[in-house]
Amino acid sequence: MSGDISLQTFHRMPQYLKTLYEFKKEGRENVSSVQLAEALDLTPSIVKKDLSQAKVQDGKPKVGYAVDDLIAGISEFLGYNDLKEAVLVGVGKLGQALLGYTGFGDYGLDIVAGFDIDDGVIGTKIHGKPILPTGKLEGAVEKLGIKIAILTVPADHAQAMADVLVRSGIRAIWNFTTAHIQVPDSVAVRNENMASSLAVLSAQLAEIMKKEQESK
Amino acid sequence: MSGDISLQTFHRMPQYLKTLYEFKKEGRENVSSVQLAEALDLTPSIVKKDLSQAKVQDGKPKVGYAVDDLIAGISEFLGYNDLKEAVLVGVGKLGQALLGYTGFGDYGLDIVAGFDIDDGVIGTKIHGKPILPTGKLEGAVEKLGIKIAILTVPADHAQAMADVLVRSGIRAIWNFTTAHIQVPDSVAVRNENMASSLAVLSAQLAEIMKKEQESK
DNA sequence: TAGATTGTTAATCGATTAACAATC
């Protein structure tokens, strides 16, 4: 059951995949949990647990895991093979940068269109993606059966826009605004909050500088 | 000591702050842990614990916390009052979007310059920030005593660039590349990995869709 | 005063780590 695999495990999976591609490029055919752990600053225990939970493929004692099979297994596990369509709402600076980000395809994500209220961008194409008026959002999402939305509107519009998204049938919102949005339990939200990230980094920095002081 | 406050607590602090500003705007003078918890989908227990650990300011039984004092206390706790200078390395699409992001000032972060190897952008200003050649990075960081770097280079340059940053005295790297970078313990790293985030969101979405199926 | 809410301690929960039998 995917239900009892921790979200942390999912978080690490793309990192394993990236490392495996590097190993493959170097011509390696097998890899052990110790080697994967070293490359990513993890413990062999957590690597073994993650891989076994993902039911990716059995490793062989003494040999380790086959790199190719692991790549195939994790890609499948993460759903990188079947394309998931998404809409992007709010075509400001960040929205435009994300529209132009070519890496999403590798992760099975395809942004089919951007939506905005600004007549200046409506009707244009940005990085090849059509920009449509927000008014057409609900219809388009419903008609195409799209389940994922990327939210890049100004913070004070975030909740209102989230409400529209939920109404139109979106079931997963990747929230790049600083606003905390309220949605029903039937909708997943992932917050990409720069302020929170920076706060954590600053705390780590402060801790490091403090230790330095003390050791002097 | 800030050492035993969990990073999760730091992560939540900017969210409290944002909510408090909203409450202030509504004219509220006091707020209870229950109200803050409701606004952010947390428990009152964790709110009380966070606020007491941050030594922000004592609440009053029956009344709660004073909104203004809480705003001041958390801002101070997060270091939003004293400006921290940072450099940004890799002025591609994402780098440019971050250079243009006006919100950092609110968090006490000031990006003083961008660095790149592309002659096309070197010497120009992007969103008012000068773009300098990577060769000048080490000197500038050292001379200005800058401690924070934002890393937005292509993944295959990430480790090499991180090495340069460490050498020049940077002590905190905000890593927006998909690469896992190896740095000494004396340097903090915060990974902003889109692939990992998307994997988690996808897992949550799959879980939701599965539950839906089952309940039919 | 009565009762809402704080700050803190103890109980619970979940994830990571360590240990080890199985085995190629």
Next chain:
DNA sequence: TAGATTGTTAATCGATTAACAATC
């Protein structure tokens, strides 16, 4: 065969939650 490495179970660790005495 001997030993490296797997997969899994038990122990540990850390964070969240629940409970409750203190108190405005």
